[in-house]
Amino acid sequence: MEDETLAAKTARLGCATLVDAVGRVHGHRVHIPSMVSADPSRTLFGRAATISFMPYREDLVEPGRDFGYFFYGALGGRAPAPGQVLVLSSGGYPDVSHGGGTKLSRADSHGLAGVLADGRLRDFDQLRGYSFATWCRGEAVRWGGDTVMPHAFGIAVEISGVCVNPGDYVYMDRAGGVVIPSASLHRVLDIAEEVTAEEAAAAKNIKAEAAQPDK
Numbered sequence: 001m002e003d004e005t006l007a008a009k010t011a012r013l014g015c016a017t018l019v020d021a022v023g024r025v026h027g028h029r030v031h032i033p034s035m036v037s038a039d040p041s042r043t044l045f046g047r048a049a050t051i052s053f054m055p056y057r058e059d060l061v062e063p064g065r066d067f068g069y070f071f072y073g074a075l076g077g078r079a080p081a082p083g084q085v086l087v088l089s090s091g092g093y094p095d096v097s098h099g100g101g102t103k104l105s106r107a108d109s110h111g112l113a114g115v116l117a118d119g120r121l122r123d124f125d126q127l128r129g130y131s132f133a134t135w136c137r138g139e140a141v142r143w144g145g146d147t148v149m150p151h152a153f154g155i156a157v158e159i160s161g162v163c164v165n166p167g168d169y170v171y172m173d174r175a176g177g178v179v180i181p182s183a184s185l186h187r188v189l190d191i192a193e194e195v196t197a198e199e200a201a202a203a204k205n206i207k208a209e210a211a212q213p214d215k
Contacts, residue, residue: 006045006169006185006189007043007045007046007113009189010043010045010171010189011043011045011173013189013192013193013196014173014175015031015171015172015173015175015176015177015178016175016176017192017195017196017199018171018178018180018188018192019031019176019178020192020195021188021189021191021192021194021195022178022180022184022188024191025184025187025188025191026181026184028163029161029162030162030178030179030180031162031176031177031178032159032160032162032172032176032177032178032179033160033176034174034175034176035116035135035136035137035160035172035176035177036135036136036137036138036139037133037134037135037136037172037174038121038124038125038127038128038134038139039127039128039133039134040174042114042133043133043171043172043173044085044113044114044116044133044134044135044170044171044172044173044177045085045113045114045169045170045171045172046083046084046085046112046113046114046169046170047083047084047085047166047167047168047169047170047182048084048085048087048116048164048165048166048167048168048169048170048179049074049075049076049080049084049085049086049087049153049154049166050074050087050088050089050153050154050155050156050157050164050165050166051070051071051074051086051087051088051089051150051152051153051157052089052091052150052151052152052153052155052157053088053089053090053091053093053098053119053148053149053150053151054091054092054148054149054151055091055092055093055147055148055149056145056146056147056148056149057149060149060151061149065150067099067103067150068103068106070150070152070153071086071103071106073153073154074086074153074154074166075110075112080110080112082110082111082112082113083111083112083113084112084113085112085113085114085115085116085170086104086107086112086114086115086116087115087116087117087157087159087164087170088115088116088117088118088119088150088157089118089157089158089159090118090119090137090148090158090159091119091148091149091151092148093119093144093147093148094118094119094120094137095119095120095137095138096119096120096140096142096144096147096148097119097120097121097122097140097142097143097144098117098118098119098120098121098136098144098148099115099117099121099122100121100122100123100126100127100140100143101122101123101125101126101127101130102123102126104121104127104130104134105130107130107132108130108131108132111131112132113132113133114132114133114134114135114172115132115133115134115135115136116135116136116159116170116172116177117134117135117136117137118136118137118158118159118160119136119137119144119148120136120137120138120139120140120144121134121136121139121140122139122140122141122142122143124139133172135172135177154166159179162179163179164179165181167182168180168181168182169181169182169185
């Protein structure tokens with residue numbers, strides 16, 4: 001699959017290089033500060049499928065609209081394309097749980113590439129056993145459903161000050177993350193290769209300077 005090749009390529013290039021490359025194409029903010037993962041060795045890459053959260057209000061909760069409703073809505077139905085990244089906004093509460101091992105087991109069943117939450121997640125031990133990557137604000141021990149609630153899917157959301165539109169490509173590693181508009185992906189990757197070559201040449205020149213004797 002193409003996205004598998006792209007995932008390997010973005011992991012090789014790394015977050016900082018990708019951020020530099022996107023900056024040569026777009027002027028808006030694209031970088032996400034470093035986050036926490038159940039397994040930091042796993043990078044995350046794929047197309048964004050978004051769920052927007054809001055502060056909880058019991059009078060606005062609609063019957064049947066549980067997390068599963070928003071999950072399948074964001075992903076395009078009960079047979080979603082694999083390799084997507086579920087992106088959860090904070091709803092104003094980045095310090096509370098937005099999901100855990102039980103709810104997010106759906107992501108494992110449907111071949112998602114990962115989950116990016118601008119809030120906390122529960123059950124890191126369980127999440128670590130799934131096939132997808134998870135990145136979030138930290139681990140939670142308490143359910144957060146009485147503080148935040150999903151209220152819309154398939155819309156642009158804000159993650160750590162960055163606008164994420166459905167279909168954007170999202171990359172995360174230990175250093176942080178980057179959001180790449182889908183129409184710019186291949187141009188950004190080409191530029192990222194150029195950035196890598198430029199930095200290698202600069203490092204070589206600096207090393208040569210150190211080897212020169214003082215005059």
